Every structure is written in structure tokens, then in C-alpha cells.
Amino acid sequence: MKIGYMGVTSTFVVPDDLDALTRHPKASQPGEPINLHHTQCHGCGDDAPEGLHIKIFAGDGFTVRARMLVEPRMEGGPGQIHGGILATAFDEVMSHLPLLVGGHCVTAHLQVDFAAGIPVGSTLYFEGRLLGRQRRKLYTEVVAYLADPLVDAGAEAVASGRALFVKIDSARHYAETLANSKAAEQISRRRG
Numbered sequence: 001m002k003i004g005y006m007g008v009t010s011t012f013v014v015p016d017d018l019d020a021l022t023r024h025p026k027a028s029q030p031g032e033p034i035n036l037h038h039t040q041c042h043g044c045g046d047d048a049p050e051g052l053h054i055k056i057f058a059g060d061g062f063t064v065r066a067r068m069l070v071e072p073r074m075e076g077g078p079g080q081i082h083g084g085i086l087a088t089a090f091d092e093v094m095s096h097l098p099l100l101v102g103g104h105c106v107t108a109h110l111q112v113d114f115a116a117g118i119p120v121g122s123t124l125y126f127e128g129r130l131l132g133r134q135r136r137k138l139y140t141e142v143v144a145y146l147a148d149p150l151v152d153a154g155a156e157a158v159a160s161g162r163a164l165f166v167k168i169d170s171a172r173h174y175a176e177t178l179a180n181s182k183a184a185e186q187i188s189r190r191r192g
């Protein structure tokens with residue numbers, strides 16, 4: 001798929017002098033689900049009643065695959081997904097890529113190109129890719145399809161996104177807000 005629009009890719013510029021990428025020894029294997037977040041996460045949490053319920057799996061190398069049902073509650077334009085919902089889905093899918101190399105990250109920059117309307121009722125398939133890393137910065141990309149590109153070579157790409165993630169010290173980053181989380185206990189337990 002052509003990235004950006006008419007050759008313009010906004011402020012997202014992947015530097016030339018990237019650091020080497022190494023897969024984290026505990027990273028999920030290709031095909032395995034990635035459970036990076038917690039069960040109340042708006043993007044991937046099974047217990048978030050109004051969440052997107054995106055299912056995310058590790059792919060080969062530095063990639064992830066994901067899928068999401070476009071439900072009627074996600075409507076924006078008549079019969080189509082709301083653009084902000086798709087941006088949220090992109091953020092969620094790409095936020096799982098840094099886990100392949102280890103460590104927690106937050107989104108610092110996110111951009112989306114909407115190439116075609118996406119009907120309510122469809123299943124969206126996502127392919128995400130880690131483009132590179134420089135110090136704490138991780139550059140990622142995602143493409144959304146209306147069919148699974150793994151089984152349908154003609155699957156239509158309908159949108160793409162790019163994001164810059166920055167590695168954080170999660171204990172410090174969430175120190176003042178963790179107590180407000182509906183998943184506070186679960187997260188504290190996981191951290192031991």
C-alpha cells in the first residue's frame with residue numbers, strides 16, 4: 001500500500017542511524033496472543049465493557065497481527081467506522097510492537113491515513129511492523145485490511161498509520177495514577 005498521501009508523510013520521519021533490533025527472549029512466539037495490557041484496557045481488555053476488544057498476536061520477526069469487529073456502536077459517518085475509533089485501534093495495535101523488543105512504552109506521536117470508508121459489520125485485519133529503534137524511540141507502522149491478508153492476497157488495504165513510541169519507566173510513569181485504575185490490583189499483583 002502507498003504510505004501517506006501524495007508522497008507526504010507528515011512529521012513522522014524514521015532516522016537513518018537506527019540501533020540494532022533484538023527480539024526479547026520472553027516475547028510471544030509467532031501466532032501466540034500478546035497480553036501486554038490489562039483486562040480493563042480500552043483497546044484490548046476483555047473486561048472493558050465499552051472497549052474495542054482487539055485481538056492481537058505476535059507475527060514473524062518484528063510484526064504483529066490483529067483483528068477487530070466493527071460494531072454498530074463504533075459508527076461515525078452513516079454505516080461506517082468513526083475515524084477516531086480507527087485511530088484508537090491503530091494506537092492499540094502498534095503499542096504491542098515495542099513488547100517484541102522488551103519494555104513498556106507510551107505513544108508520543110500518532111498519525112493516520114484514511115484511504116476508504118470502512119463499513120460497520122466488517123472485521124478489520126491489522127498488520128503492524130516495527131520499523132526501527134533509536135535510543136528510547138520506537139518507530140512503528142500499521143495497515144488495516146477488510147480481509148485477512150494472510151489468506152487473501154487480494155485483501156483491500158483501507159487505512160494505514162504510523163506512531164512513535166517512547167520507552168518509559170512504568171512504575172514512575174504511572175505512580176500517581178495507578179490507584180485510579182479499575183485494574184490497579186491486577187497490575188500490582190502482576191508486578192509482584
Ligand SMILES: CCCCCCCC/C=C\CCCCCCCC(=O)SCCNC(=O)CCNC(=O)[C@H](O)C(C)(C)COP(=O)(O)OP(=O)(O)OC[C@H]1O[C@@H](n2cnc3c(N)ncnc32)[C@H](O)[C@@H]1OP(=O)(O)O
Nearest residue numbers: 037038091092095106107108109135137166170171174178
Ligand atoms: C506502578 C505502575 C506499573 C504499571 C505497569 C504497566 C502496565 C502497562 C499496561 C498498560 C500500559 C499500556 C497502555 C497503552 C495504550 C496505548 C498506548 C497509548 O495510548 S499511551 C497514552 C498516550 N501517550 C501518553 O500519554 C504519553 C505522554 N507523553 C509523555 O509521557 C512524554 O512526553 C514522553 C514519555 C513520551 C517523553 O517524555 P520524556 O521526558 O520521558 O522523554 P523526552 O526526552 O521528551 O523524549 C524522548 C525522545 O523522544 C522524542 N520525542 C518525544 N516526543 C516526541 C514527539 N511527539 N515527536 C517526535 N519525537 C518525540 C524526543 O525528542 C527524545 O528523542 P531523542 O532521544 O532525544 O532523539
